[in-house]
Amino acid sequence: MSAIFNFQSLLVVILLLICTCTYIRSLTSLLDRRKTGFLGTFWKCARIGERKSPWVAACCLIMAAMVLFY
Structure with missing residues (x-):
C-alpha cells in the first residue's frame, strides 16, 4: 500500500x-539557494525542523513508538 493512502505512513x-532536510541544511x-x-x-x-525542533523530536519519538509497537 502506498504511503499516500495510509495516514500513519x-x-x-x-x-x-x-x-x-534539517540535517542536510545543518x-x-x-x-x-x-x-x-x-x-x-x-x-x-x-x-x-529548525524552529519547531522540540515538537518535531517529540513527534519522531511518538511515531517511532507507534511503528515499533503496532
Whole structure:
C-alpha cells in the first residue's frame, strides 16, 4: 500500500522529510539557494525542523513508538 493512502505512513514520510532536510541544511548551505518553487519545499521543511525542533523530536519519538509497537 502506498504511503499516500495510509495516514500513519504519510506522517512518517513527512517527519523523515523534515528531519532529513534539517540535517542536510545543518551540514551544508545547499538548501539556502532555492527558497521558491518545488525545491523551496525542502528549504521550508528545513525551517520547520529548525524552529519547531522540540515538537518535531517529540513527534519522531511518538511515531517511532507507534511503528515499533503496532
